[in-house]
Amino acid sequence: MNPDLLQGVHIVLVGTTHPGNIGATARAMKNMGLSRLWLVQPRHFPHAEASVRASGADDILSAATVCPSLDEAIRDCALVLGTSARTRSIAWPELGIREGARRCVDQAPRGGAALVFGREKAGLSNDELDRCHFLTRIPCNPDFSSLNLAASVQVLSYELRMAAEADVGPAPAFEDPDDRPASAGELGHFYTHLQNLLIRLEFLDPRNPRHLMRRLRRLYNRVHPSRRELNILRGILTACGRHLDTTGGPPRPAP
Amino acid sequence: MNPDLLQGVHIVLVGTTHPGNIGATARAMKNMGLSRLWLVQPRHFPHAEASVRASGADDILSAATVCPSLDEAIRDCALVLGTSARTRSIAWPELGIREGARRCVDQAPRGGAALVFGREKAGLSNDELDRCHFLTRIPCNPDFSSLNLAASVQVLSYELRMAAEADVGPAPAFEDPDDRPASAGELGHFYTHLQNLLIRLEFLDPRNPRHLMRRLRRLYNRVHPSRRELNILRGILTACGRHLDTTGGPPRPAP
Numbered sequence: 001m002n003p004d005l006l007q008g009v010h011i012v013l014v015g016t017t018h019p020g021n022i023g024a025t026a027r028a029m030k031n032m033g034l035s036r037l038w039l040v041q042p043r044h045f046p047h048a049e050a051s052v053r054a055s056g057a058d059d060i061l062s063a064a065t066v067c068p069s070l071d072e073a074i075r076d077c078a079l080v081l082g083t084s085a086r087t088r089s090i091a092w093p094e095l096g097i098r099e100g101a102r103r104c105v106d107q108a109p110r111g112g113a114a115l116v117f118g119r120e121k122a123g124l125s126n127d128e129l130d131r132c133h134f135l136t137r138i139p140c141n142p143d144f145s146s147l148n149l150a151a152s153v154q155v156l157s158y159e160l161r162m163a164a165e166a167d168v169g170p171a172p173a174f175e176d177p178d179d180r181p182a183s184a185g186e187l188g189h190f191y192t193h194l195q196n197l198l199i200r201l202e203f204l205d206p207r208n209p210r211h212l213m214r215r216l217r218r219l220y221n222r223v224h225p226s227r228r229e230l231n232i233l234r235g236i237l238t239a240c241g242r243h244l245d246t247t248g249g250p251p252r253p254a255p
Numbered sequence: 256m257n258p259d260l261l262q263g264v265h266i267v268l269v270g271t272t273h274p275g276n277i278g279a280t281a282r283a284m285k286n287m288g289l290s291r292l293w294l295v296q297p298r299h300f301p302h303a304e305a306s307v308r309a310s311g312a313d314d315i316l317s318a319a320t321v322c323p324s325l326d327e328a329i330r331d332c333a334l335v336l337g338t339s340a341r342t343r344s345i346a347w348p349e350l351g352i353r354e355g356a357r358r359c360v361d362q363a364p365r366g367g368a369a370l371v372f373g374r375e376k377a378g379l380s381n382d383e384l385d386r387c388h389f390l391t392r393i394p395c396n397p398d399f400s401s402l403n404l405a406a407s408v409q410v411l412s413y414e415l416r417m418a419a420e421a422d423v424g425p426a427p428a429f430e431d432p433d434d435r436p437a438s439a440g441e442l443g444h445f446y447t448h449l450q451n452l453l454i455r456l457e458f459l460d461p462r463n464p465r466h467l468m469r470r471l472r473r474l475y476n477r478v479h480p481s482r483r484e485l486n487i488l489r490g491i492l493t494a495c496g497r498h499l500d501t502t503g504g505p506p507r508p509a510p
Contacts, residue, residue, distance in 0.1 A: 028406055033396040056399065098417075139416050141288040144311065151283055151409045158410045161394050162353075203494040215487060223478035232470060239458040240495055 003033060005164040008108025010036040011153060012073045014128060015119040019044045023053030024150030026060035032157035033164075037064040038073035038114075053150075070116065070128050078111030079103060082124055082132030083152060085145050092135040100136040101159035102166075115156055120149050178228035190230055191217060193237050200244055258288060260419040263363025265291040266408060267328045269383060270374040274299045278308030278316065279405030285312035287412035288419075292319040293328040293369075308405075325371065325383050326443070333366030333436040334358060334479070337379055337387030338407060340400050347390040348477045355391040356414035357421075366436055370411055375404050385469055386439065388476040433483035445485055446472060448492050455499055 011029055016022055022045060026037060037060055039045055045066060054061050067073050074080050081100050082092070095103065104113035116132060118124035129135065138147060138155050147155075182190075195213055198204035204212050225233070266284055271277055277300060281292060292315055294300055300321060309316050322328050329335050336355050337347070350358065359368035371387060373379035384390065393402060393410050402410075437445075450468055453459035459467055480488065 030399045031395045031402050140286045144285045147286050154406045155413045201494040219484050229474050239456040
C-alpha cells in the first residue's frame with residue numbers, strides 16, 4: 001500500500017461541539033493512517049478532553065489546522081465529499097460510501113480530497129453542502145440513525161484505508177514449507193490410510209461402503225489442510241493402527 | 256434488506272474494563288441494526304458511564320446477557336469470529352473483514368454467528384481464540400494499531416450491515432437438519448472425545464500436550480463441519496474406543 005494515498009485525504013470537522021469527539025476523531029484517523037485534520041470553528045479547541053480521547057494521537061491534534069470557514073479548509077482539494085445522515089429535500093448528488101472512499105483515494109495524489117463532517121446535532125448547512133461535489137451517507141438503522149461523530153469518521157477512514165490497500169502486491173509466500181497446502185497426491189495417501197483403518201475398525205463395510213468415504217473426502221478437501229496438519233492426521237491413524245496390531249484387533253486388509 | 260439477518264449476529268465483549276466502551280458498543284450496534292449483546296465478565300456493569308455513552312441505545316444494554324465464560328456466550332452459534340489486532344506466533348485461520356462479515360450474515364439465519372472482541376489492553380487469550388473458527392483483523396496503521404474497542408465494534412457492525420444490505424433474497428434453508436453446521440457446543444463435545452481417545456492411544460501426552468489440540472481445533476473449526484459430518488467423525492472415535500475396550504488397550508481416563 002502506498003501511504004501517500006491516505007496523506008492526501010483531509011478530514012474536515014465543521015462546528016464540532018464536544019472536544020472529546022475531536023480527540024476520538026484524531027485517534028480513528030491515526031489508526032487508519034490518515035493525518036490531515038481541519039477544524040472549522042470548533043466550540044472548544046485545544047481542550048484536555050480532546051487530548052484524553054486522542055489516546056496517543058496527539059500529533060494529529062497538534063498539527064490540526066483551525067480555521068474560520070469551510071471554504072478555507074477545502075481550498076486546495078480537488079474533490080470534496082460531504083457526509084450526511086438526513087435525506088435532504090433537495091437531492092444533492094450522492095455517492096455510495098465505498099465508491100466515495102475509492103474516489104477520494106484516487107484523487108489524493110492529484111490535488112487532494114476532503115471528507116467533511118457536520119455538527120453533532122445539526123450536520124452540515126445547505127450552504128456548506130453546496131461546497132461539496134457529492135454527498136455520502138453511512139448506511140444505518142433508520143430508527144436510530146444518529147451515529148456518533150467520531151464513529152462516522154472511523155467508518156469513513158476505514159473505508160479509505162480499504163480502498164488504499166486494494167492496490168496490493170502479490171500474496172506473501174509461505175515461510176515454512178510445512179505450512180503449504182497438502183498436494184492432491186498427499187491427500188490421496190491420507191484417504192487410503194483412513195479407509196484401511198475404518199475397515200479394520202469395522203466402521204466401513206467394503207461390501208456396502210455407502211457414501212462414507214465420499215463424505216469424508218468432501219470434509220477434508222474443504223478444509224484444505226496444510227502438510228503439517230496432514231502429518232498430524234496421519235500420525236493419529238498410525239497410532240490407532242499400531243494399537244490394533246499390538247492388541248489383537250481385526251487383521252490388516254490384504255495390500 | 257432483511258433485518259432478521261442482523262438479529263442473528265451476536266456481539267460478544269470479553270473482559271471489558273471500561274463501562275463507557277460497553278455503552279458506545281451498544282450505540283454502534285443499534286445504529287447498524289444489531290441487538291444481541293453478550294458481556295463475558297465485564298469489570299463494571301451495569302454502570303452510569305455505560306448508559307451515558309449508549310446515548311439512547313439503553314434497550315440494547317438492558318437486554319444484554321452477562322455471563323461467566325466465552326463458552327456460554329457462543330454455545331448456540333454455528334460460526335464464531337474472533338477479532339485481533341496482533342499477529343500471533345501460531346497463525347489462526349483468518350478471514351478478511353469483509354468476507355468475515357458476509358459469512359456471519361450468511362450464517363445468521365441458520366444457527367447464528369458471534370463476533371468476539373477481547374479486552375481493551377490484552378485482547379483475547381489463546382484459550383479464547385481456540386474457540387473461534389476464524390480470526391479477523393481490522394486493517395490499520397501498523398505504527399498505531401490499537402483501535403478503541405467500540406470503534407472496532409463500529410467498523411465490524413458497519414460491515415455486517417453492508418453485507419446484509421447487499422444480500423438479496425432469503426438464504427436457502429437446509430432441507431435436512433443434519434446439513435446444518437454443527438454448533439460450537441457440539442464441536443466442543445467432539446474435541447473432548449477426540450482428546451480422550453488421543454490420550455488413550457498415547458498419541459497425546461497430557462503432561463506435555465504441546466500445541467496438538469490447538470492445531471486440531473484450528474483444522475476442524477476451519478472445515479466448519481455439518482452435524483452429519485460431525486456424527487461420522489464421532490462415530491469413528493467411538494468405533495476406535497470400543498476396539499480399545501475389547502482388545503485390552505490402555506484404560507479410559509478417569510471421568
